[in-house]
């Protein structure tokens with residue numbers, strides 16, 4: 001997913017349908033996988049999931065069946081254990097052939113706040129399938145149910161899922177770990193007039209029975225199964241690309257994301273074929289907690305990047321890059337998360353260089369580094385390294401810029417050691433050789449040693465790899481980004497603050513969103529309240545429609561004690577649910593007793609508009625816990 005910003009290939013795919021067999025895990029990798037799932041993946045693995053679900057907006061519930069086709073790794077296994085979170089289980093059955101079903105005994109274990117409850121189903125010796133009849137609960141952490149008032153059209157309700165990292169289990173009983181990959185199909189019944197979309201092959205009409213049907217023929221990890229239902233229209237933007245959105249937003253979205261086919265082609269030229277068929281983008285209501293989520297074939301995106309100037313399309317570059325890093329080659333456990341996000345961030349910057357020139361890529365690299373330092377300032381040291389010494393139980397609780405930006409710095413440094421040509425060939429090989437597989441950090445290191453370090457000995461040492469992966473500090477030999485354009489913003493701001501120039505001399509009219517971000521990111525504590533208030537008076541920042549500039553501005557205004565902005569900041573916190581934009585404001589408010597009271601009061605007022613994942617993140621901040 002994005003921390004922020006943002007039909008030809010079918011021939012490949014037919015030849016390479018799901019061969020998702022992971023190598024045996026060593027002890028570290030096993031412990032990493034086991035930290036977030038109850039499932040007995042060393043005995044039984046799901047290879048296909050068939051969902052048959054009804055969407056009930058009145059009750060905020062999905063109900064129906066999930067049928068899992070299983071591969072028995074250990075022939076002596078007598079049970080399959082699935083992950084669930086807040087699910088009502090009505091019945092479980094098993095089958096040998098998918099035709100005759102027998103009722104099977106099950107137990108639902110004690111529920112843990114983070115991991116949910118294990119669903120243990122007795123498995124007869126020759127059974128190859130289990131079918132679970134169930135319903136989700138209204139509080140399902142992986143689903144958000146929006147009343148009409150929280151949509152753009154205000155007429156119809158909307159619902160969407162967010163399964164990463166371990167929220168899929170709140171709407172599908174399954175082996176909810178990225179170590180297991182399965183193909184899936186689904187039938188989804190919606191209220192009349194509403195459309196269902198999923199991360200799969202779709203049809204533009206429901207079938208004769210009124211159900212929307214879906215098929216994902218490539219094996220994917222559980223966190224990439226995604227569903228949204230609402231008043232959703234579609235507009236094509238290219239031969240393989242298009243946008244889904246509420247009808248009132250379609251035109252703007254199609255303009256903003258109009259370059260997607262070209263982006264896709266650039267990625268293919270550099271890193272190999274796009275293997276997923278179509279690439280569409282679904283624009284969600286503003287409560288979506290992330291910038292984007294790389295659900296295969298259908299990226300879910302925040303509307304906060306639709307600014308009319310295509311300046312925030314790096315979100316698309318990021319989510320599109322996940323079609324290689326993350327979706328094609330997936331982190332085997334959440335302690336290997338950097339394999340998804342570090343690779344993707346590195347590819348995003350490379351893609352930005354190709355799309356808009358290196359000056360633009362470098363601007364975003366510098367802002368990324370600022371973000372990394374910001375995260376490190378409020379994270380425990382154990383979370384500074386790419387791989388934690390103990391795997392996190394709740395991946396959301398340690399979510400931060402570290403896997404993204406430190407991961408990017410690591411790969412940027414490797415590129416500098418081996419040269420771009422050799423490193424690009426290495427990356428392409430990594431994607432090809434691990435396509436549709438889940439990989440561990442250990443496998444990455446072994447591949448690096450085999451394909452690069454052995455070919456060019458002496459360039460990289462074990463101690464250096466250890467410094468990147470396991471030590472907390474950013475290595476002092478890191479290759480850090482640099483942007484002349486952003487340095488200029490720093491000079492201009494500092495000249496104004498020190499009285500060398502006037503506010504009118506700032507070339508702010510020409511600044512893009514990144515330059516504004518830099519202006520605020522590096523605002524020194526020594527700037528006076530009067531200076532900060534002058535900015536608002538001059539540039540009407542509290543009224544800006546650009547959600548990214550607004551977040552950066554409100555943080556600075558709050559930090560400098562500008563109480564006049566609080567009503568506007570509160571209104572903003574109630575209109576956007578993207579964590580990257582709202583968390584810094586809550587965190588800033590928490591620094592004074594008065595601000596803390598205001599943060600608590602604001603949150604109580606606006607929380608019903610937030611996704612559960614965002615609610616949990618804000619609550620951690622209000623409790624004063626560390627975190628991204």
Ligand SMILES: [Zn+2]
Pocket residue numbers: 001002003294318322340341344
């Ligand atoms: Zn991402």
